[in-house]
Each structure stands twice: as C-alpha cells, then as structure tokens.
Amino acid sequence: ITFILFVMLSLSISAGVLVAFPFLALMMVLGLRRVPAAVAAVFAVFVAVGVPARGGIWYFERGWAVVLAGCFVVLTMRWPRSRFFPRALAAVAATAALVGLALMIRPGSWAVVDWLITEGLMRSASLIAQGLILSDPEAYTTADLNTAYELTMQLGGLFPALLGLSSLAGLAVAWWAYVRLSAGSGLGLGPLREFRFNDHLVWLFLIGLALVLFGSGEGWTGGGGNAVVFMGGLYAMRGAGVLLFLSGGLTVFGFLFLVIGMLFLSPVLISGALLVGLGDTWLDLRSKTKAIAGSKS
Template identity: 40%
Template sequence: MTVAAAPDAPAVERERGWWPVVIGALAFLVVPTVPGMRLFLPVEHTLVLVVTALAACAVVGWWSGGRLGLAVLWTTLAGWVVWRESQVGTYSLLLAGWALVLGASFGALSLRRAAHAPPFFPRALSALGVTLLLAGAAVLAAPGGPTQTRTEATAEFSRRADAALRDWNTMTATPEWKQFVTANPTADSLAQQMTAQIQATPAASVTLFPAMLALESLAALALAWALYHRFGRARLGPPLARVRDFRFSDQLVWGLVAGLALVVVPGFAPLRAVGANLLMFFGAIYALRGMGVALYFLAPGRWLMVLLVGFSLLFYNVVGVLALGLGLGDTWLDWRRRARPKT
C-alpha cells in the first residue's frame, strides 16, 4: 500500500548558513557530557532527542512532497540510536521512550501545510504538552508508577554525583593541590563547600527533572528544525527567527505566576516541586526572550558577540537575572516595538 504525497507542496530553497547550526549542534551534544553540567541535565546523550525529532521532520517532509530517501535514512538512524540507548539501563530506556513520543508528537503537529502551519515555538510547546500528558499516563500505568521513575532518576543522578566526587577527591589529593592549600588556606574551605554542593545536587536535580527535560527537549526540537530545513526540500513552516527577534505569547507569563504562587503561598506546600519546575521552565524561556531584547539593542558584531558569550559564561547568575527581568518587562512594554522608527 502506498501513500500519495500531499499535492501542491512546492519545493523551496534550503536555508543558508551552516556555521551557527553546526556550533549549536556541537554545543548541544557536548555540553551535557561536561562533568559539571551532567549533574543537572537529565539527558546526557542528547543525540537521541535530536535524531528522533529529525526523523519526524523528514517523514512529514516526505508526506509534504519531499524525498523518501531522507525520511528512510533518518528514521533508520533514529531507530538505531533509540535501540542503543534503550540497552544501557532502565533510566536510558525511559529517556528513549520520551524521545520517541516527543518526536511523534512534534511530527503529528507538523502535518499541516507550511502555509497554514503555526510558527515553530507554539508547535514545539504543544508537542511538549502532548508528550508530558502521554508520558505521565504511561508512568501512572507502569508497575511502580511515579515512585519507580523517581527512584531511577535518583539512582542516575547519584551515580553521576559519585563519579564527580571521585574525580574531585582525586584532584584534591594531589601534591600540587596540597601545596596550593598550604599557600592559600581558604582553598580548603572552598574545597569542602564544593564537596557539599556535589553531594546535594542529586536531590535538586531530581526535583527539577521535568523542567530540565522539557528545556532539553525544546532545544533538540529547535536544532532538528534548523537542520532539516538546511537539507530538506519540503518546508514544514516558517524558519526560525534570530534570537534578537525571539518572542512568544504574553499569556505564558501566567506560567511564571502560577509557579511563584505554588512556591511562595504556604497552602500550596505539597505542590512546591511543581511550582519550582514551572519557575525553572518559564523563567528560562523568558530569560531567552530577555537576551533577544538585549541583542536587539546592542546589535553586536562577531567579536563583541564572542565577548558577550564569554561574559555570560563567567557571570551567568547576574546575566540570567538581568535577562529574566528584560524578558518579563518585554511582556508589558514591548521594548523592540517602542524602538522601531515611526514613518
């Protein structure tokens, strides 16, 4: 049985500019494996998220008049990566299942014609919502339920923390470190603080597991979208906007409000973890919106952008708070619209 491609699906010129996408892909694949980051990010091997989303885009592209070979290639690769990931252990099996459901949800929501399709971000948020509902239902129906899932996540993050702690203890046991502590007595107390922080990370990482998984999934969908439209012929929707133009529905501010209420109001204490996840997720996307506002006004060149990235990495706490403030302010003040010249 064959399925006819959708009619009137014009081939479009592929998007240009590979360097930003290549750099973003390398960062997305490498950063979660960095010792410090793997203590917080649920998906360490992010390739499983990217290839399943790319397979979904390729299948929808074929349905819209694109190449069958591309769909077969990425579907086969996704199946192999998911199979390899599922063989590692129960935790990896859960993440592989999440990646499959996420890709299928995003693909199903992308079946509309490009001319009538919503932009990427609302579509990705909808796919995340569908995936959360389906994954939640699967967890509730599985033996052990949410308790077993939390146990697997706790075991995984504890394993990562133990590995980081072993590396840290090995480093602090070297003669060079002992000489450094002798010359700088305060370094010993800093080392003890670092040890305590590493030991405390599993509990915090498990609490914020849903929000961090959603953020990683959102980044994977964006990367897959950008990659597909550089080698696929059938467009699935509008191209990704630049970060400086990033914006979304102002109604999402209620996600932050709800999270703040659940965390602060004493009567909602049992739901405090839910509130923390809402604050983390919506705070992150509002911080990204704030970065877009800053880039809009700074209009940095290549070297200034490098300096800004370096400054953000060094002072991420300060930059994050400022970006969040700009993003929230943009909800009501729409800074970029006010800055446009009137004619």
C-alpha cells in the first residue's frame, strides 16, 4: 500500500517541475558558465513546459514552482554564503505564505485546488487498482482496494505537507545540479551525516501533534496533521543522519540491509529514525560523540 501511495503521489504532481523551474531560475540569474549547464538548461525547459493540459493542476503545480524558484533565488542572492537547507526551508515557507495569500484573496480557490488534487489521486488510484487486478485478480481483495482508496483520501488531506517535502527535495536536486554543472563542484549539498536544522522547529511538530490529538475541528486537525507529516519527514532525515554519523558510514552490506528493510519494514525504520531525530534535538548526539572522541585522544 505504501508503494501504491508513493506512485499515486508521483502521478498526481510532477516532481520534474519542482526541479526544472528552480534550476532554470538559477541559470538565468546566476549565469551559465559551462556547456553541460547549457545542455541541462535546454532539457529543463522541456521538463518545465511538459505537455500542456486543460486541467487546473497543470497550472497550479507550475505556478507553485515559479514562486518557489523565485523565492529561492532571491534568498540565495541575499545570503549567498549561507547553507542550502535554511535557504530552501525559508523559500518553501515564503512560497506557502504567498500562494496561501493568493488563495485567500479569491474565496473558494482552495476548495477547487483540494478537489483537483483529490480527483487526481483517486484517478491514479483507479488506474493502479485496475492494473493490479488485471495482473493478478486473486492477489488483491476488495478490502485491500477499499483500504487503498481510504488512504488515498487521507493522502489528499496531507498534500500541503507532502508538497512542502517534495519542494525541498526539488530545490536540493536543482541546487546540486547547478553547482555541479555550472561550477564543476560536488559540494552543493552537505553530507547527510551532518544534516541538522534549528532545534526550535520542534515546537512546530509538537503543536501539530497537539492539534491532531486535541483539535476541536477538522481544519485544526488537518493543519496539525500536515505539520506533523512535514516536520516528521525532516526529523526522520535528521535521525538518519545521526545514525549514519554514529555508524561511521554506510557499507555495501548496510545499504542492502537498508533497501530490504525499506521494502518490508519501512514504517518501523522511518519511525525509528524519527525518534532518533527528535531525541537529537535535546541530546545533540553528534556533538557529544565528537567531544568524547576528542577527550580520549
């Protein structure tokens, strides 16, 4: 079911658009310095335009990507020496604020966007369900398909958080590609083992969790759920970085174990990484490990 939901999300929002527009914006503002960057820019133009569609989601995802790209480039020009993640997180927050303001100005706009997202997810779910039934009619029961459809509806409610995480990933790929192709450097992004962010953001996770547990209305509960999913994804990544730091790196055997684990025990592994990431907010495990190693030497 997890795999099905991931595929549905990929079919409902174009991940390539979230990479292409920021990459093109960086190229246009900061300049083309090498031939590979120019070739990649031409390819990015085709990805950004895509196949024009009449559906409103085509315009929404490109409008979001344009605002996201603009915010990221402005922040990069204002603070060129700052690390990538603070700029990317600020760009996503600014984009959400600007798009949210635009939707508030026109009453009913968010309801239209919500309907478009849910309709796209349900259409993708139907296509995947038909394919699974045709491939092996006896492997999936009606209860399994009903569960998948119920999870699809929940996924639609969590779309803002998933869009935020996808936007961060798109900016990361775009920035890495720009630095790599334009400057020939592989240092656009820091190593995962050093990934961290402001510890005060834990309050966003805790407030979201409180709204989910004690929220008195659907709007408050939905907002809390999105905060938990968004920050939960970041804390799971932070926890993965802590585990990678403490283990000293990922061996071939460890990589194979991780792949197999994600296929069969992904909820357990992600929850474990989430708990480690949350704990690192107060324990700062990497700094303490460095201090202990320094005292022994």
